[in-house]
Amino acid sequence: MPSADQPHGVDRVVENICKLSPDLLSEACQLVLSYLLGHTRGVDSAQVSDRFQRAGVRLEQDALQDMIRFLLLTFRSAGKTNLSGDDLVSRLEESSSKWPKACLQEVHRLWSEHGASVHAQQEVHATLSISQLVDLQWKLGMAVSSDTCRSLNSPYVSLLLKVVEPSGQISHRSFEMTVPQFQNFHKQLKEMAAVMETV
Structure with missing residues (x-):
C-alpha cells in the first residue's frame, strides 16, 4: 500500500480523485486492473485524459500521472499482500482523511471482484518483471x-x-x-x- 512520506502528496491525489464521479473512477480503476490482470500492455494516460476531458474533468498531466501511479501502486500492493476489500479500504482511509465514501465503496466493489485474480497475476508477474516493447517505428x-x-x-x-x-x-x-x-x-x-x- 503506498504510504507516502509526505501525506500531502497522497491528499493531493485523493483530492483529484474526488473530482471524478464514481463511474469515471471505476473506468480509471478498471484500466489499471486490466493491466495488472495482464489483459492490456499498460495504462495509457492519453486515453484516460481524453475520457476525463469528455466528462468535463480537467487535470494537469502531472496530476493525472500521479493518480494513475497511485492507483497502480495501490492495487499492485494490495495484490501482493492479498488484501481483502475491507482491508484495502481501511488502508486508504488511513492514508488520507479526504476520501469520499462513494469512491471508497467503488474501490471496495472493484477489489472484491478482481482482487484474487490480481493477487494470482502478481505472483506470476514477480518472476517476469521486465519492460515490454509495444511498438517500434523507424524512418x-x-x-x-x-x-x-x-x-x-x-x-x-x-x-x-x-x-x-x-x-x-x-x-x-x-x-x-x-x-x-x-x-x-x-x-x-x-x-x-x-x-x-x-x-
Whole structure:
C-alpha cells in the first residue's frame, strides 16, 4: 500500500480523485486492473485524459500521472499482500482523511471482484518483471549534424520505441543509428526471432 512520506502528496491525489464521479473512477480503476490482470500492455494516460476531458474533468498531466501511479501502486500492493476489500479500504482511509465514501465503496466493489485474480497475476508477474516493447517505428533521414556520422549528408535511421515499464507506465524512447548499425540491429532481431520460433 503506498504510504507516502509526505501525506500531502497522497491528499493531493485523493483530492483529484474526488473530482471524478464514481463511474469515471471505476473506468480509471478498471484500466489499471486490466493491466495488472495482464489483459492490456499498460495504462495509457492519453486515453484516460481524453475520457476525463469528455466528462468535463480537467487535470494537469502531472496530476493525472500521479493518480494513475497511485492507483497502480495501490492495487499492485494490495495484490501482493492479498488484501481483502475491507482491508484495502481501511488502508486508504488511513492514508488520507479526504476520501469520499462513494469512491471508497467503488474501490471496495472493484477489489472484491478482481482482487484474487490480481493477487494470482502478481505472483506470476514477480518472476517476469521486465519492460515490454509495444511498438517500434523507424524512418530514414539524412544527417545534417551528428556525433556518430563522419560526414554530413550521411543517411541515418531514427527509431522510436514505445515501451511498457514494469510499473505499467508507457514510455517512449528514441535514438538514431547509422545505416550499418541499423543493418546489424535488424540482423540481430532476425536471429532472435529464429531462436524464439524453436522454443
